[in-house]
Amino acid sequence: MNETLFLTHAKRVSLSGGLFDNANYAALVIDPIEDRVMMAAEPCARYFGEDADSLLQRRPSELFRSVLAELHVLTEACLIGPGRWQSEFLLKTPNGRTYEIDCHAALSTPEGQSYITMLLFDARRQRKRMARAEFAALHRGEPDAVRRADQMFRELEHGNKLLLDAAGEGIYGVNKLGETTFVNPAAERMLGWKADEIVGKVAHDVIHHSHACGDDYPIHQCPIYLAFKDGEVHEVRGEVFWRKDGSSFPVEYTSTPIEDDNKLVGAVVVFRDISKQQKQENQLRKALAEVEQLRTRLEMEKAYLLDELEERHNRHEIVGSSPAIAQTVEQIDLVAPTEATVLITGESGTGKELIAHAIHNASPRRDRPLIRVNCAAIPAELFESEFFGHVKGAFTGAVSARAGRFELADGGTLFLDEVGELPLEQQGKLLRVLQEQQFERVGDTRTMKVDVRVIAATNRELRHSIMEKSFREDLYFRLAVFPIHSAPLRDRREDIPPLATLFMKRAVERLNRTTAPQLSVANINQLQAYDWPGNIRELENVIERAVILSRSGKLAFDLPKPSETDVRPAALAGENQETDELADTQAVAAQSMQIITSRSDLQRAEIEAIRAALMECAGKVSGPGGAAERLAMKPTTLYSRLKKLKIDARSFKP
Structure with a gap:
């Protein structure tokens, strides 16, 4: 029974009749006013995953949840329109499959009630049946011409298959409904799916449903499907495809529309795995970042060293032969080869910085810079930035990242001049770095570890400062591991x-x-x-x-x-x-x-x-x-x- 005869008969059928008992079609009778399923044929189970009796307990709005707009148009057309309607839509079933449905509907009014009888056909199967029928008719008409055409198509198909099999890039096709039509071997290897497992399924739901972070990727935003809607070629980079095992890999792909008789009927997607390329790019970016960081550090070290060269103090020798100088030189010789922290005390102008340079130059760290910090000249609000550095945008005015003094002194020596002038609230932060040799840049969560020897100097009597609660005792003992007194002239x-x-x-x-x-x-x-x-x-x-x-x-x-x-x-x-x-x-x-x-x-x-x-x-x-x-x-x-x-x-x- 064809659709037209069935629908004509459906207008006259009583609900108590046996029309659906042995139906070969997926047929439903619904009450659109009460939103009820009145009758259902067994073939409906293919689309809804339930037998006919179970479907009677469901509402049409639930069964057609994925195409409510189309259902609304269909029922309106039957109730207040011509009384019959034909529509095509994608119906997503409970088991996750998507069908291209060709739906024919007609209004029937038994005993004054308004019911709509719906016939649901698999559009793909219908097209295949029609193609086979047309081909059979062609065979009957001109056997020789058909055989020649068939041979030609087989040769073309074989040639195309060889090309697809030889391609190193993944290639698959989709029709206008988004269903996969073919998959080449390279795509099978990359995706982990066999062709027969995904052909006929919506490609987006299988391999392109989520972003790399796991967020949902709506199908209407997918560039692949835009290709057979706007007719443009879409080249995309920076997305991921999902494998059968649930893992993903970065891809770049091109979606090219396919036309048939000036109509957009689908698209061909060519993609490739760019994991290795992305890894190399990340390594290159990391290397460039390290080079840039090293360049910045070297420039800052150069600036510090130039400042040191401009200082007028003698960096190479301590002049004098007095007993006080002889004692100082002896202390320098003792402590320089060690990693001990040194505290140099003495009046202003006695050459404390000269002693610090002498210790550094006689130590194993002589090939790395000695970085000087005048603690008395650093504002409290800039202490952390000056000592530990900051990242770009850490605060107003931080237009670029900057290395701190501890980072610049890594592998070398940090000279804390006038350490007794350091504000009390900053002394704890300094103590932590001295003990742990690690810190974070301002605005950064990454912990940096350094290897720095510290030499401190002061013209104040720190023991008095400890008694006055202006200097931390624990910091004093951390600095004064090896004290040296610089005698006045x-x-x-x-x-x-x-x-x-x-x-x-x-x-x-x-x-x-x-x-x-x-x-x-x-x-x-x-x-x-x-x-x-x-x-x-x-x-x-x-x-x-x-x-x-x-x-x-x-x-x-x-x-x-x-x-x-x-x-x-x-x-x-x-x-x-x-x-x-x-x-x-x-x-x-x-x-x-x-x-x-x-x-x-x-x-x-x-x-x-x-x-x-x-x-x-x-x-x-x-x-x-x-x-x-x-x-x-x-x-x-x-x-x-x-x-x-x-x-x-x-x-x-x-």
Whole structure:
């Protein structure tokens, strides 16, 4: 029975009749007003997954949930329209399959009730039956021509199959309903599906239903289906296809529309797995990021090193031979090869940074930079950014990522100058990094681990600060693993001559003087008589100022005059015999008024002055009219100098 005859008969049938008992069609009778299923033929189970009796308990709106709009149009057309309607739609069944349905509906009114009888046909099967029927008719009409055409089509199909099988890229086709029509072997290998498992299924539901993150990918947003709606070729990158085992892989694909008789009937999708390419790109991006990070770090290190080169302090040696300097050098030699944290204490201008450089240069970390941080110059709100760095956009003004001082010092040494000025609330953050050697950049969640040796310096008495609750005791003990005291210049006056000579040479070079002024014994005596509250830094500035003001090679120092109780270094040092001796040596040398340019010149002048005094006194050392009186020296000091200089006073007696 064809559809037209069936629907004509359905208009006249009573609900109590046996029309559906042995029906070969998927047929339903529904009450559109009450939303009820009145009758159902057994073939309906194919589409709804339930037998006829179960379907009587369901509502049409539930059975046709996926095509409610089409159902509404169909019922309206039957009730208030021509009384019959034909529609095609995609019906999604409970078991997950999708059918292309060709639905024929007609209105019947038994006993004054309005019912709609629906016939549901599988459109794909119908097309195949029609094609076979047409082909059979063609065979009957012109056998030879049909056989030739059939042979030609078979050869074309074989050639196409060879091309599809040989292609390294995945290829599959979809019809206008989104159903898979063919799959080549490469696509089978990549997807894990066999062709017979997915042909006839909606391709999007099988391999393209979700984004990489797992979010639902609606079919109406899929570029593959846009191809046979807008007729454009769509090239897509950055999406994923899903395998049969539930895993996914990144793809790039092209969806090309297929036309038949100027009608869009489907699309061909060509795709390839770009996992390896994406991995290589990610590795390249990571490498470029590391190179950029290294470049930024090297540029910052270069800037720091240039700043260091512009500093006027001597980075290569500690000048002086006093006991205080000898002790400092010995401490440097002991601690430099270790990883111990060092705390350098002393007044401003005593050369604490010079000691830090000496420790670093004598350590195994000498090939990495020494990064200096002036803790007193960093605002509290910028502490974390300065020490630990920040990422781009971490705060207003952070237009790019920036490495912090700890990151720059990785593998090297971090010098915390004026550490006693660090705000109390920031000391805990510093302590954590010193203990754990790890931190996070501002605005970043990634923890960075570093290998940094810390040397700290301060001109404050940190123990007093601990008592005043302005410095953490635990941070003090973490820093003061190996303390070194930088002695003030007034406690090592014997180092003033070589320091003055060095600073004068630097000043002459810096000022581009053609002739260098000379240091006299009187100049040295004046420098040693001063207390130097500004220590070595003040001495350097005084020397430079004197060089600028020098005339005719003579130097004049603008220094306060010593008090009556502080005329000579010997009065300051008291029991320090070596200091007394050196001061007396300067006094002896001053008798000759020679020009002093080095320590050896000073010693020669001293010897000549002593020999001259002994000759005049006929070898008498002490007592009235003796050489000690003439040289204004203590007799004990002169005897000590004679022994040290290996001068025999007896050789001057008549």
